[in-house]
Amino acid sequence: MYATRDDLNAAFGPDQVERLAARPDVEDDAMTVARALSHADGVIDARLSVRFTLPLPTIPEVLRDIACDIAIARLASDATGLTDDLKRREDQAHASLKAISKGEMNLGLPAVTEGERPQPIVSSTGGKIFTRDQLRGF
Template identity: 30%
Template structure:
């Protein structure tokens, strides 16, 4: 998970306790909201980053808190709560589209983790030379060409 109940309380104070009391399952309401936020975030970043992340960057923790807070409002959220949720989702969409980066640091080396898409083959640009494989160049030279 990207946030904890303590993170929510540190950011939003007494509001979290008040929201928790409004739910029928007050004992699990915050954990459920955090789990929902985590799953929503993973849906956006899972195509670019190997999950689970080695470290949680502070901006991702903040977004998880904003999303969880929004989820705790089961009735009408305030305009500020809705806007923070929409801003978080907008950023996550940019991450998913490779227009923004999470800046995740490796715990050991403190280097930024590469965010190359996983499970996607590398491709060669059109017009590059054949670099070998199942058939050698001599075999491929015997094949007819399309003109």
């Protein structure tokens, strides 16, 4: 997990987090916050997996901030409270993740080398297994 509810509270204030997480059909807002944080984790993992082995050995502060920005925007959009500032922060978070995945921003963590990435399986049979002559009559 890149960020916690405590991180969200520290970044945006507990009142705002509670207000954005409140849902009329949900008694406890902890599940709503957990879903938003899980969404942020998925977005971050999708971007970082092309460059780093997951899970990361440590979580850099910049990723915690990115996770908070994505999660609070998710909460705000679900509660129809997405302000221009929150949208701008979410857009910047996505731009930062893109830059990290391209190697334009450095997290200070070891990147996956080419030899560690999954490689395609290539084999050679030496000749065609099925030819027209072999399949004639089927």
